[in-house]
Amino acid sequence: SIVLMNGEFIPREEAKVDIEDRGYQFGDGIYEVIRVYNGKMFTATQHLERLQTSGEKININITYTVQNLTVLLEELIHRNSLHTGIIYMQFTRGESPRNHAYPIETVPPTFVAYTKELERPVTSLENGVSSITVEDIRWSRCDIKSLNLLGNVMAKQKAVEADCYESIQYRELTVTEGSSSNIWIVKDEVVQTHEANSFILNGITRRKIVDVCQRREITIKEKAFSIEELIDADEVFLSSTTAEVMPIVAINNVPVGSGEVGIITRKLQNYFKEEIFVECGE
Ligand code: PMP
Structure with a gap:
């Protein structure tokens, strides 16, 4: 399958995260799950706005607009021929030597999104x-x-x-x-x-x-x-x-x-x- 990593579409096997990613070490990040029915996202704008809000609440700077993300996620659905399922996405505070405090220099967040087939229950x-x-x-x-x-x-x-x-x-x-x-x-x-x-x-x-x-x-x-x-x-x-x-x-x-x-x-x-x-x- 094809995943979205930091804005690039790459095969899942090639998507790797560093051992000092703050998501991995501290759970320092935010996520969303969007339903896909008939190849189309349901309530995508609301999910992406909540993602922005979650980011603001913990000072993770999501450098994408709702509009940018929508285009990327639509492309991800298309590349995986997803009909019924979900998109999972997360932003972490990025890679930085382990330290509880936020990194001082501007470290870019790590952004990953992927699709999964999932029928309605x-x-x-x-x-x-x-x-x-x-x-x-x-x-x-x-x-x-x-x-x-x-x-x-x-x-x-x-x-x-x-x-x-x-x-x-x-x-x-x-x-x-x-x-x-x-x-x-x-x-x-x-x-x-x-x-x-x-x-x-x-x-x-x-x-x-x-x-x-x-x-x-x-x-x-x-x-x-x-x-x-x-x-x-x-x-x-x-x-x-x-x-x-x-x-x-x-x-x-x-x-x-x-x-x-x-x-x-x-x-x-x-x-x-x-x-x-x-x-x-x-
Ligand atoms: N509460 C918690 C703790 C959740 O993890 C979720 C999401 N699975 C929800 C509520 C429901 O939120 P949503 O309808 O946006 O999926």
Whole structure:
């Protein structure tokens, strides 16, 4: 396959990173994942703007504009003949002799992007998935889409060991988000998710769902909810770029509501599919 490295298209085998790259040593970098449907990127501008914002928050200077990146990523899709899948991209603070402080001289960031074929998770979308609750042990800048994912990695591993799809994280008694997703509840036909502050990543899928609810006159509340409210919800789902609107039908081995995929969750799945169709076609 062909990857994009520091602006050049090269075979994957030729893409090499130095042992003193700050991404490798410190997780000092940021990343994005963009969905590709029908050979076209979905919500690319929002992802690339969030990438810029993440960069600004930790002073990594992304020298490309959203427009530049879009052109390069479209070319990457084309060179790999990608139909359904994702683009993964990351910028690190670059190569520099190991030292916690930022390098003084202007070191260029290391930029890598590559594609991967990935089908829509149709079976899970149809039947729903199971989850467990775990304590959120991460730092307090979860709004940055940072490469430092150890807390998320440990949370996901717990889910896998419990034979579950996702871990739902909580701080004190408040639900924050999944290990790699945002978490939603539906109670008495009101849709609710954690407000976009520094304790969660403001998902692009999350923003799209908020937008869809507002346009379709579904009541939406961006406000943190408790573990108790989670357990007591009529419907629960998660959202992410790869998983879209994914029903959660069990939490800690207890069925959510009736144990079936909820009516509003199903509606939102269908509205979401329409959004994909509008932007990417069939
Ligand atoms: N929260 C976390 C911690 C994530 O890693 C992700 C991305 N997989 C999300 C939320 C969802 O964000 P998005 O909808 O932009 O993929």
